[in-house]
Amino acid sequence: MSCHSESIEKSNNRKNGEKLTIALAGNANVGKSVIFNQLTGSNQIIGNWPGKTVDRAEGSLCFENYEISVIDLPGIYSFSTFSLEEVVSREYIAKEKPDVVINVLDASVLERNLFFTLQLIEMNAPLVLCLNQIDIAKKKGMIIDKQKLEKALGVPVVLTIATRGEGLYELIESAVKVATENTKRKKINYHNDLETRIEKLTQLIETEKIDLEYPSRWIAIKLLEGDTEIVKLVKSKSAKIVDISYILSQELSTIHDEPCFSIVASERYAYASMITSSAMKQNEVKNTFSEKLDWVTTHKVFGYFIAIGVITGLLLWTFIVGDFLSGLISEGLSFIEPLDPQVSGPIVSVIWNGVFNGFVAGVTLVIPFVIPFYFLLAMIEDSGILTRVAFMMDSVMHKIGLHGKALIPLILGYGCSVPAIHSCKIMESRRERLLAAFAITFVPCAARTLVILGLVGVFLGPIWALTLYAVDLILIFLLGRIAMKVVPGKSTGLIMEMHSFKVPSLSVVSKQTWTRTKSIIFMVFPIYIIGSAIVQALYALDLLTPISNAMSPLTVTWLGLPAITGILLILGVVRKEFILLGAVAVFGTTNLLGPFSPVQLITLALVAMLYIPCLSTIIILIKEFGWKAATSISIANIISAIIIGGLAYRLLEIIL
Amino acid sequence: MTRSMEDYLKAVHKISREEEVASTTKISKALRVAPASVTEMLKKLAEKDYVKYSPYHGTTLTKKGLKIAEKTARKHRLLERFLHDVLKIDKIKVHEQACEMEHTLSDDAEESLCRFLKHPDSCPDDGKIIPPCDLKISSCAECVQLHKRGLEEVGKHKQNLISINKLKDGQFGKISFIRGGHKVLQRLLDMGLTPGTRISVLRVAPLGGPVVLAVRSSKLAIGKGIAKKVFVEIEE
Ligand SMILES: Nc1nc2c(ncn2[C@@H]2O[C@H](COP(=O)(O)OP(=O)(O)OP(=O)(O)O)[C@@H](O)[C@H]2O)c(=O)[nH]1
Ligand SMILES: [Mg+2]
Ligand SMILES: [Zn+2]
Ligand SMILES: [Zn+2]
Numbered sequence: 103m104s105c106h107s108e109s110i111e112k113s114n115n116r117k118n119g120e121k122l123t124i125a126l127a128g129n130a131n132v133g134k135s136v137i138f139n140q141l142t143g144s145n146q147i148i149g150n151w152p153g154k155t156v157d158r159a160e161g162s163l164c165f166e167n168y169e170i171s172v173i174d175l176p177g178i179y180s181f182s183t184f185s186l187e188e189v190v191s192r193e194y195i196a197k198e199k200p201d202v203v204i205n206v207l208d209a210s211v212l213e214r215n216l217f218f219t220l221q222l223i224e225m226n227a228p229l230v231l232c233l234n235q236i237d238i239a240k241k242k243g244m245i246i247d248k249q250k251l252e253k254a255l256g257v258p259v260v261l262t263i264a265t266r267g268e269g270l271y272e273l274i275e276s277a278v279k280v281a282t283e284n285t286k287r288k289k290i291n292y293h294n295d296l297e298t299r300i301e302k303l304t305q306l307i308e309t310e311k312i313d314l315e316y317p318s319r320w321i322a323i324k325l326l327e328g329d330t331e332i333v334k335l336v337k338s339k340s341a342k343i344v345d346i347s348y349i350l351s352q353e354l355s356t357i358h359d360e361p362c363f364s365i366v367a368s369e370r371y372a373y374a375s376m377i378t379s380s381a382m383k384q385n386e387v388k389n390t391f392s393e394k395l396d397w398v399t400t401h402k403v404f405g406y407f408i409a410i411g412v413i414t415g416l417l418l419w420t421f422i423v424g425d426f427l428s429g430l431i432s433e434g435l436s437f438i439e440p441l442d443p444q445v446s447g448p449i450v451s452v453i454w455n456g457v458f459n460g461f462v463a464g465v466t467l468v469i470p471f472v473i474p475f476y477f478l479l480a481m482i483e484d485s486g487i488l489t490r491v492a493f494m495m496d497s498v499m500h501k502i503g504l505h506g507k508a509l510i511p512l513i514l515g516y517g518c519s520v521p522a523i524h525s526c527k528i529m530e531s532r533r534e535r536l537l538a539a540f541a542i543t544f545v546p547c548a549a550r551t552l553v554i555l556g557l558v559g560v561f562l563g564p565i566w567a568l569t570l571y572a573v574d575l576i577l578i579f580l581l582g583r584i585a586m587k588v589v590p591g592k593s594t595g596l597i598m599e600m601h602s603f604k605v606p607s608l609s610v611v612s613k614q615t616w617t618r619t620k621s622i623i624f625m626v627f628p629i630y631i632i633g634s635a636i637v638q639a640l641y642a643l644d645l646l647t648p649i650s651n652a653m654s655p656l657t658v659t660w661l662g663l664p665a666i667t668g669i670l671l672i673l674g675v676v677r678k679e680f681i682l683l684g685a686v687a688v689f690g691t692t693n694l695l696g697p698f699s700p701v702q703l704i705t706l707a708l709v710a711m712l713y714i715p716c717l718s719t720i721i722i723l724i725k726e727f728g729w730k731a732a733t734s735i736s737i738a739n740i741i742s743a744i745i746i747g748g749l750a751y752r753l754l755e756i757i758l
Numbered sequence: 759m760t761r762s763m764e765d766y767l768k769a770v771h772k773i774s775r776e777e778e779v780a781s782t783t784k785i786s787k788a789l790r791v792a793p794a795s796v797t798e799m800l801k802k803l804a805e806k807d808y809v810k811y812s813p814y815h816g817t818t819l820t821k822k823g824l825k826i827a828e829k830t831a832r833k834h835r836l837l838e839r840f841l842h843d844v845l846k847i848d849k850i851k852v853h854e855q856a857c858e859m860e861h862t863l864s865d866d867a868e869e870s871l872c873r874f875l876k877h878p879d880s881c882p883d884d885g886k887i888i889p890p891c892d893l894k895i896s897s898c899a900e901c902v903q904l905h906k907r908g909l910e911e912v913g914k915h916k917q918n919l920i921s922i923n924k925l926k927d928g929q930f931g932k933i934s935f936i937r938g939g940h941k942v943l944q945r946l947l948d949m950g951l952t953p954g955t956r957i958s959v960l961r962v963a964p965l966g967g968p969v970v971l972a973v974r975s976s977k978l979a980i981g982k983g984i985a986k987k988v989f990v991e992i993e994e
Contacts, residue, residue, distance in 0.1 A: 179945075179948040179949060180944070180948040182944050182948070184941050184944060184945065210975065211974070211975050211976040212975070213950070213974040213975065214949070214950050214973075214974045214975070214976045217948070217950065242975075360953060361943075363940070363943075363944060363947070364943070364947055364952065364953065367944075367947035367948065367952050368947075368952040368953060368954070371950060371952050371955070371974075375974075396960075396977075400960075400961045400963070400970060402963070402964045405963075489979070492979075493961075493963060493967070493968055493970065493979045494963060494967070496963065496967050496968045496979075496981060497963070497965050497966050497967045497968075497982075500981075505981055506968065506979070506981075590779065590815060591779075594942075595942070595980070595981030595982075595983040595984040596968050596979055596980060596981035596984070597942075597945055597946065597949065597978070597979070597980055597981070597984065598978070598979045599949070599976055599977065599978055599979075600970060600977040600978070600979050601977075602977075
């Protein structure tokens with residue numbers, strides 16, 4: 103469909119008063135997704151660090167008699183095309199032409215946020231300004247004059263506190279108004295030198311009639327900035343325009359003694375700064391609690407303690423709380439436990455036994471360990487500590503070819519590798535995304551934590567489980583260093599906004615915890631139960647022995663494990679928990695210390711932690727990086743698991 | 759070192775700034791030379807240890823090659839400045855002229871030119887930064903003095919200029935100029951670090967870690983490698 107017919111269709115819709123499209127755009131971490139979730143009831147990831155939303159998301163909402171579709175865009179700082187998110191947002195706003203763009207701003211960083219607003223105005227997008235986080239701005243002593251801002255920009259402004267839902271009704275009201283009424287837009291004039299050249303170029307673009315989807319003034323500015331995409335695009339239609347834009351930008355850089363893209367940025371900031379100083383009053387405030395926290399968390403001594411505390415505390419907490427809850431739950435369940443574990447006899451009872459064991463293992467592991475873990479993770483994400491940890495650990499991350507920001511996906515990897523690898527998009531280059539994803543495949547995710555707990559934590563005590571984690575962290579570092587040497591290319595440096603600390607919003611945190619737990623309960627639980635029943639049946643029918651025997655040189659001879667683990671490791675590719683559940687099913691008991699020796703339990707847990715990314719991780723690796731990279735990563739995992747597992751077995755034999 | 763070798767090194771340098779490694783096709787396009795002769799020349803350069811060349815992974819400069827490429831670029835841009843600022847030759851024409859002259863300019867002449875032009879920091883036609891000089895002899899007192907204080911300070915010619923990784927917690931400064939590729943520069947500008955902006959350093963992480971700046975009421979963490987290239991005028 104060409105863009106013309108679409109715009110006609112949209113205006114028809116307007117008359118009928120039916121469908122509208124609203125896009126949420128703005129800087130990173132201003133609260134777009136909170137607003138999106140509030141409006142549409144969706145479950146977009148929320149947290150206090152920049153770059154959570156990486157693809158655009160869609161939801162819908164009914165307001166009066168409108169059916170509104172809402173688009174959540176990734177947070178960006180400008181419309182250059184140096185990052186993927188910028189391209190996504192720019193293409194969407196320019197080409198899909200939403201009926202109205204809600205520009206969400208962090209009211210406490212008004213000037214920097216207005217820099218982006220000015221670019222939306224250059225794009226001629228129908229705009230509503232949403233000044234969010236008014237509560238934070240107030241705490242910082244900032245008072246914003248809404249009317250002045252509206253007058254200066256010629257755009258309606260709504261003040262909101264998204265986490266409490268304040269102001270959202272007015273926001274939609276005013277968005278609908280902009281979308282349905284023909285409002286006059288104010289033109290922003292930059293400084294004379296620049297403005298005359300923009301106008302000259304705009305006129306030229308209009309007389310040449312090159313038919314592009316972008317507004318002429320915006321193209322003119324982008325040409326002066328030397329935006330490679332736009333230059334290429336315009337060149338294909340009219341080389342003359344590009345030549346003239348080159349001369350004009352040369353003139354500008356001679357006058358100002360700066361490259362032209364820097365002049366344009368300076369101009370926008372000058373304008374943003376002028377508006378800010380007229381519309382905002384800054385009162386003196388005492389050192390707030392958030393400032394004090396900032397001081398401690400970036401301190402050269404305390405900062406490291408806190409960073410390490412966050413990295414290890416999440417796991418420790420899972421252990422302590424999980425262990426306690428798990429005890430309570432298994433006591434509660436014990437009255438229905440069958441007296442004799444069935445590994446022979448009629449097939450139906452064997453299967454039933456498998457189902458039951460799968461269920462018990464699921465309940466006693468998932469609920470007590472996974473819920474507290476996700477709860478604390480959501481708290482950590484929403485507080486703002488992650489960017490401080492990233493700051494403190496920047497120099498360590500450089501040792502594995504990454505910068506501090508990569509620590510955020512790594513910590514998210516404690517939960518699940520799949521969203522963690524997805525959020526590697528916050529890294530700037532493909533090489534860094536790849537290195538970070540590689541490291542994530544070794545991070546103990548919730549599934550692996552369950553295996554470690556179920557095999558080692560329960561039978562040999564938390565010290566051994568924690569030792570395994572420590573070994574894993576060291577391995578991540580060493581393997582990361584090797585990967586850095588193997589993958590060619592340069593590393594980029596850290597540029598990251600650090601947003602103020604916030605008291606985690608209980609509704610956001612509990613919703614996020616529930617969303618993540620829900621996916622485990624509804625999707626993974628049935629798999630546990632079915633899988634565990636199948637394994638037990640196959641075992642009882644003696645169908646697994648040939649495969650196990652075929653793998654025994656590796657499992658028995660090199661790793662010193664019982665032959666049956668061969669089959670468990672194969673099942674574990676689907677989901678790592680099967681290694682644990684399968685063992686329970688095969689041996690018909692939750693007490694694994696009989697069939698396995700302590701050394702074997704530790705070795706199996708170590709191998710399980712390292713040996714291959716699970717199926718869904720492999721799929722996302724293929725999707726993000728292609729077959730070749732996904733295969734190489736998987737092979738690297740298998741090789742390191744085999745080497746380290748074998749060495750660990752021999753070493754443990756001596757120690758234990 | 760022949761003239762065409764210098765051109766090759768310059769091209770590899772320019773391309774690998776944009777795409778990490780330079781492919782043979784890119785080089786052949788940039789120099790308008792047939793791919794076969796490019797391969798041949800790259801092999802020759804690799805033998806002399808100016809580039810690392812592999813048919814599949816493309817070409818990168820070695821330390822030795824980089825030095826020559828930077829040197830040639832420096833001569834080129836100094837010449838552009840001279841042609842434009844002193845001889846008042848039209849901007850559009852200076853580039854070509856400089857391309858001719860850069861290969862014959864001696865190192866002595868380069869030094870004198872640098873001194874004569876009062877150590878400029880960017881070239882006139884595209885605003886590219888002039889690479890710092892690598893003086894070893896004491897003919898240019900000021901340069902030598904600058905040199906002693908470490909490489910990242912060479913090229914600054916205003917008073918009181920310092921890179922922000924050298925500031926201490928709580929110090930203020932006004933952005934003077936930033937070195938680096940278009941991509942990094944654009945990102946820093948977008949985040950509010952335009953020339954003339956007042957910033958303060960809130961934290962400098964130990965062990966070569968990043969710095970936190972306060973800029974336009976936001977907080978910005980910047981890695982040391984980038985912080986080294988952001989120069990400010992100190993304010994007390
Ligand atoms: N105090 C306060 N916090 C808010 C408000 N709105 C959002 N937040 C918090 O700000 C943080 C960022 O919110 P998000 O909705 O995830 O931000 P976003 O704009 O979608 O961010 P990206 O997807 O990373 O670009 C979260 O920690 C929210 O809880 C508000 O009005 N007041
Ligand atoms: Mg978001
Ligand atoms: Zn030049
Ligand atoms: Zn000099």
